[in-house]
Amino acid sequence: MTVHEVDALDRWRVLRLHVEDGIPLTVLADSSGVGLRTLQRWHHAYQAEGVAGLAPRRRRDAGVRRTRAEIVSFVERLALTCPRPAIATLHRQAIAEAERQGVSAPSYATVRNIVGALDPALVTLALEGPESYRDKHELVYRFRAARPNATWQADHTELDILILGADGKPQRPWLTTVIDDYSRAVCGYMVFTGPPSAINTALVLRQAIWRKSEPAWAMCGIPDVLHVDHGSDFTSRHLEYTALGLKMRLVFSHIARPQGRGKVERFFGTVNTELLATLPGHLAPGARTPTPTLGLPALDQEIGAFVGRYNERPHPEIGASPKQAWVGEGWLPRMPESLTELDGLLLTVPKHRTVQRDGIHFQGLRYMSTTLAPYVGRPVTIRYDPRDVSEIRVYDRDEFVCVAIDEQHPNQRLSLREIETARRARRRDLRRQINDRIPVATMREEPSTRQVPSRRVKLRTYETE
Numbered sequence: 001m002t003v004h005e006v007d008a009l010d011r012w013r014v015l016r017l018h019v020e021d022g023i024p025l026t027v028l029a030d031s032s033g034v035g036l037r038t039l040q041r042w043h044h045a046y047q048a049e050g051v052a053g054l055a056p057r058r059r060r061d062a063g064v065r066r067t068r069a070e071i072v073s074f075v076e077r078l079a080l081t082c083p084r085p086a087i088a089t090l091h092r093q094a095i096a097e098a099e100r101q102g103v104s105a106p107s108y109a110t111v112r113n114i115v116g117a118l119d120p121a122l123v124t125l126a127l128e129g130p131e132s133y134r135d136k137h138e139l140v141y142r143f144r145a146a147r148p149n150a151t152w153q154a155d156h157t158e159l160d161i162l163i164l165g166a167d168g169k170p171q172r173p174w175l176t177t178v179i180d181d182y183s184r185a186v187c188g189y190m191v192f193t194g195p196p197s198a199i200n201t202a203l204v205l206r207q208a209i210w211r212k213s214e215p216a217w218a219m220c221g222i223p224d225v226l227h228v229d230h231g232s233d234f235t236s237r238h239l240e241y242t243a244l245g246l247k248m249r250l251v252f253s254h255i256a257r258p259q260g261r262g263k264v265e266r267f268f269g270t271v272n273t274e275l276l277a278t279l280p281g282h283l284a285p286g287a288r289t290p291t292p293t294l295g296l297p298a299l300d301q302e303i304g305a306f307v308g309r310y311n312e313r314p315h316p317e318i319g320a321s322p323k324q325a326w327v328g329e330g331w332l333p334r335m336p337e338s339l340t341e342l343d344g345l346l347l348t349v350p351k352h353r354t355v356q357r358d359g360i361h362f363q364g365l366r367y368m369s370t371t372l373a374p375y376v377g378r379p380v381t382i383r384y385d386p387r388d389v390s391e392i393r394v395y396d397r398d399e400f401v402c403v404a405i406d407e408q409h410p411n412q413r414l415s416l417r418e419i420e421t422a423r424r425a426r427r428r429d430l431r432r433q434i435n436d437r438i439p440v441a442t443m444r445e446e447p448s449t450r451q452v453p454s455r456r457v458k459l460r461t462y463e464t465e
Helices: 003-019 025-032 036-054 069-079 087-101 108-116 120-128 130-137 198-209 237-246 258-278 296-312 322-327 339-346 370-375 416-443
Strands: 151-158 174-180 186-192 225-228 249-252 349-354 360-362 365-368 379-385 388-396 399-406
Touching: 003 025, 003 036, 025 036, 069 087, 069 108, 087 108, 120 130, 151 198, 151 258, 174 198, 174 258, 186 198, 186 296, 198 237, 198 339, 237 249, 237 339, 258 296, 296 322, 349 360, 360 379, 360 388, 365 388, 370 388, 370 399, 370 416
Parallel strands: 151 225, 225 249
Antiparallel strands: 151 174, 174 186, 349 379, 360 365, 365 399, 379 388, 388 399
16 A cells, blocks of 8 residues: 555545534534645545545655746756756856846755756757667567568677687687577577678578578578668678579668667577676676687587577567477478579679680689680689689579689699590580581582682793793
8 A cells, every 4th residue: 555545544534524424624623633724625635536536646846946947947958958067067057047037046956856857768869869769768669570481680799709710819709690580590690700791691591591400400491581781791782682583582770770680689699698608718798808718610519509409498578489489380481492503692602704725713713624615715604602712613694504623622633634635625626617617608609600710820030931
């Protein structure tokens, strides 16, 4: 029972003698010690609102001294000015303003109460700007996709941990994650060092879309919508071309507003607090720089095991595990035709090159294949995997030609005999085409039009000849 309810009952015990027993208010005022005007006011409130009307009402200006409106407006205007002055400074300026207007000066407590009574949303908007107001006070709509694979969220984060790099020096790794919006299931992830890139994003999408080798990791398929931010890797033409080929729509969140990717952001927080805090090398706030002991493969294994546990455990917001929510009653996700087609879209970057006599020159390497013999001197399109440039795929007007191998690759070096065999085959093919064309051109000429070569007459330039 609140304090106001106790006060209302105390007042009712006095007023009940008049309401129920009919004792006049004048007699009741003499016997109870409560003023007649007070009893009349209680009785009027009871008739209007019942017992609730007897509860004492807090004054709107309670805690604030009744100050002239001009001084209150003056203090509020200064309190909403960025940067806001200290309360002591506001008090001194309010005293000076009161002396100028010829009114009583407010106390320090009065100025402090005027500032404290301001609407927090108004203060945030005035002092911190619209972005801070939006993040703290705007109404938020909690969106959830209608079904699995309708919307995926993808994002990167720099992990709060140090690991040993390939050179033995401490490095801070990155984590890229793809999460299904409906089920909160992690469909793909990748741990790497160095800044995020388009190829890292492509590798994560490849893992998320294609069927996993682990039977328990069932999440796969092509999403209808991929929700990403405005990073250079997400806005690249490579990803745009991939989305077009997979019939997947890219949706970019508003700049500097991570709320659109809130689910993947919360997963990052879960990884940092639940997993990384238990691993050596964790970067705890305010702690000394730790000594790293884990390498990238070990960290990848730890995060992979955590993802498996995360997909299996119940999620408090959906009332089921992410895996159960994604599987549902059983359905067939939309899949690419083959892994080769998916790799061709995600894992290769197109470039244009001209086939030289000694192969295709690219990135300081030379690629050769016997199939390239008919294409010497012709422009072709090559696709390569930035992770492994030991081979390239060659296309002629979007038609696959062959796979060309780096001549310096130790395991797949082409022999000189194979190259000579290809050269001879190419020459034979060209001679055959020449022989096929020349007789046809000769037969089309009429016999009467053929000229008989005349005997050349040798001029005599000397008398003795």
